[in-house]
Amino acid sequence: MVLGSVATVTEDETLLSATGLTKTFGDFTAVDGIDFAVRKGECFGFLGPNGAGKSSTMRMVGCVSPVTSGELRLFGLDPARHGPAIRARLGSCPQRDTLDEELTVEENLWVYGRYFGLSRKEVRTRAAELLDFAQLTDRAGDKVEPLSGGMKRRLTIARSLINSPEILLLDEPTTGLDPQARHVLWDRLFRLKRSGVTLVLTTHYMDEAEQLCDRLVVMDHGRIVAEGSPRSLIDEYSTREVLELRFDAEDHQDVAEQVTGIGERVEVLPDRLLVYADDGDQAAAVVHSRGIEPLSALVRRATLEDVFLHLTGRTLVD
Amino acid sequence: MAMATPLPSDAGTDAGVRSRARPGPRQPLSTAERMLAVFSYFLTVYRRTWRGSIIGRFLSPLFFLLAMGVGLGSLVNDRVGGVDGLPYLQFVVPAIVATQTMWVAMGESTYQVLGYIKWNMGYHAMLASPMSVRDVLRGHFLAVAAHLTTATTIFMGVAALFGGFRSVAAVFCLPIAILTGLAFTTPIFAFTARQEGDDGFNILFRWVVTPLMLFSGTFFPVEQFPGWMQPIAWVTPLWHGVEACRDVATGAVALGPFVGHVAVLAVYVAVGWWLAERSFAARLVP
Ligand SMILES: Nc1ncnc2c1ncn2[C@@H]1O[C@H](COP(=O)(O)OP(=O)(O)O)[C@@H](O)[C@H]1O
Ligand SMILES: [Mg+2]
Numbered sequence: 001m002v003l004g005s006v007a008t009v010t011e012d013e014t015l016l017s018a019t020g021l022t023k024t025f026g027d028f029t030a031v032d033g034i035d036f037a038v039r040k041g042e043c044f045g046f047l048g049p050n051g052a053g054k055s056s057t058m059r060m061v062g063c064v065s066p067v068t069s070g071e072l073r074l075f076g077l078d079p080a081r082h083g084p085a086i087r088a089r090l091g092s093c094p095q096r097d098t099l100d101e102e103l104t105v106e107e108n109l110w111v112y113g114r115y116f117g118l119s120r121k122e123v124r125t126r127a128a129e130l131l132d133f134a135q136l137t138d139r140a141g142d143k144v145e146p147l148s149g150g151m152k153r154r155l156t157i158a159r160s161l162i163n164s165p166e167i168l169l170l171d172e173p174t175t176g177l178d179p180q181a182r183h184v185l186w187d188r189l190f191r192l193k194r195s196g197v198t199l200v201l202t203t204h205y206m207d208e209a210e211q212l213c214d215r216l217v218v219m220d221h222g223r224i225v226a227e228g229s230p231r232s233l234i235d236e237y238s239t240r241e242v243l244e245l246r247f248d249a250e251d252h253q254d255v256a257e258q259v260t261g262i263g264e265r266v267e268v269l270p271d272r273l274l275v276y277a278d279d280g281d282q283a284a285a286v287v288h289s290r291g292i293e294p295l296s297a298l299v300r301r302a303t304l305e306d307v308f309l310h311l312t313g314r315t316l317v318d
Numbered sequence: 319m320a321m322a323t324p325l326p327s328d329a330g331t332d333a334g335v336r337s338r339a340r341p342g343p344r345q346p347l348s349t350a351e352r353m354l355a356v357f358s359y360f361l362t363v364y365r366r367t368w369r370g371s372i373i374g375r376f377l378s379p380l381f382f383l384l385a386m387g388v389g390l391g392s393l394v395n396d397r398v399g400g401v402d403g404l405p406y407l408q409f410v411v412p413a414i415v416a417t418q419t420m421w422v423a424m425g426e427s428t429y430q431v432l433g434y435i436k437w438n439m440g441y442h443a444m445l446a447s448p449m450s451v452r453d454v455l456r457g458h459f460l461a462v463a464a465h466l467t468t469a470t471t472i473f474m475g476v477a478a479l480f481g482g483f484r485s486v487a488a489v490f491c492l493p494i495a496i497l498t499g500l501a502f503t504t505p506i507f508a509f510t511a512r513q514e515g516d517d518g519f520n521i522l523f524r525w526v527v528t529p530l531m532l533f534s535g536t537f538f539p540v541e542q543f544p545g546w547m548q549p550i551a552w553v554t555p556l557w558h559g560v561e562a563c564r565d566v567a568t569g570a571v572a573l574g575p576f577v578g579h580v581a582v583l584a585v586y587v588a589v590g591w592w593l594a595e596r597s598f599a600a601r602l603v604p
Contacts, residue, residue, distance in 0.1 A: 089342070100443075122338075122339045163338065
């Protein structure tokens with residue numbers, strides 16, 4: 001079996017790169033000249049609120065939506081000229097499942113494998129392996145329609161792996177799933193990553209981004225506002241800890257000045273104050289010593305949510 | 319339990335050929351492979367749904383034969399001795415063979431197509447693979463052609479049992495009827511891909527399909543209309559399908575007009591295809 005093309009790649013090889021990548025719909029610019037590169041074997045994320053341009057980016061990367069301007073390369077190939085050849089090597093989980101709910105679980109896989117030119121025999125073998133991987137073997141012969149949201153999502157992922165893609169694109173893989181279903185899915189994605197598949201995902205959940213991504217870009221209004229590993233982004237744009245204070249107040253803006261000078265910085269949200277300090281407990285002690293009496297005071301580690309808040313002045317999920 | 323692995327095992331890969339299930343650059347699919355891959359999806363769907371549709375495929379000719387051939391036919395035969403010396407049943411059956419393809423084309427190219435665009439997004443699933451818009455269109459077109467073939471064969475079989483055909487030459491109605499159906503399929507594909515909801519389909523039924531059925535010489539010759547109205551029939555695909563089927567079934571083929579009928583139908587298929595490719599691309603490639 002000839003595997004030369006796979007064996008010769010080096011670990012820091014860039015599989016996917018974009019320069020000045022832009023997408024417009026009429027007058028509206030959904031993706032506004034973004035640059036990024038994804039290396040082989042990493043999990044790369046786009047974190048941003050609804051409407052940030054994540055799906056528009058993913059559709060261009062998936063070679064199903066033409067690039068308006070800028071340069072996009074996958075495996076060194078230009079999607080405008082080599083769309084089918086690139087898609088043959090991609091796996092794609094769009095934001096909305098595109099399963100045929102009237103067909104059975106395994107029929108969905110068989111049919112999809114044929115689009116990639118797998119023989120009938122190959123498709124059957126792959127489908128059995130992938131159903132095992134997606135923990136759906138016992139539902140193989142069932143119709144898709146009554147399956148839970150988490151199962152459908154796992155089936156979509158299994159289906160997208162039928163051609164053994166080198167890059168797997170996941171647009172909001174766990175949106176709408178309950179916490180347990182999300183954890184099952186994350187576990188599957190970890191396994192995939194360990195087996196060498198490069199993951200590119202979008203999410204508006206900061207915990208998902210922190211859990212899964214080696215590197216990510218923060219997107220807002222079609223632009224990239226920050227880039228790095230979850231840890232480095234938090235180090236750069238936030239303190240180590242956050243003290244959350246809730247007051248018995250209509251508007252927290254009114255109580256904000258009471259805490260000025262505590263910590264490095266204070267963010268005011270409608271329902272709470274966020275005091276940024278490397279030592280949250282110490283900040284809480286200062287609050288207490290000033291005689292300020294919040295309804296509740298909670299010290300937690302800083303997250304990507306804090307990074308996003310700092311960069312855009314808004315929360316991720318509203 | 320086997321280790322859950324996302325990587326392909328060696329089992330099931332075709333020896334000698336570099337499997338497309340292996341990571342790395344893949345051998346491109348040929349045009350035929352791509353069309354058949356899409357077609358095999360529709361075949362899989364049909365395997366699940368044929369039981370529901372097959373009864374209708376048998377019943378609809380039965381209803382027509384009873385109502386038109388036996389009911390209306392005995393009246394026409396008694397009063398005026400058939401149409402141009404032909405028993406009414408044998409006059410009307412070849413025309414209905416052509417006309418039912420219009421309904422089959424409607425049935426397979428409206429809600430289905432919009433569903434694959436909007437509701438279950440089956441086309442989008444295909445387009446995420448190496449398939450192109452043209453492959454999707456080709457595969458679905460082939461599937462509708464298969465439906466037209468099945469429906470027309472059943473229709474003709476039932477009609478033959480009732481004596482609806484004058485001679486075995488009527489078997490040549492089959493390809494002509496399929497062509498007639500395809501002359502509707504591609505323009506309807508093009509129309510459907512521009513729809514947001516099903517309002518347009520009601521308009522299509524009320525203002526296109528129904529008038530065409532009534533005024534294309536299916537149930538009575540268009541010569542019954544005043545002379546100025548007849549050219550309207552000439553531009554509709556159904557009239558050409560009806561005339562060609564009737565000529566073949568009654569053994570009255572005049573080469574010139576027959577070639578003309580087939581050519582008009584072919585032009586409808588071709589122009590419809592050109593429009594369908596454009597509206598599919600506009601809709602499916604954002
Ligand atoms: N096909 C389209 N036509 C017009 N506008 C679109 C289209 N797709 C997305 N948009 C717009 O582009 C913006 C970004 O959308 P999207 O990429 O879906 O963002 P996200 O996935 O981050 O929520 C939104 O304002 C959306 O309304
Ligand atoms: Mg999105």
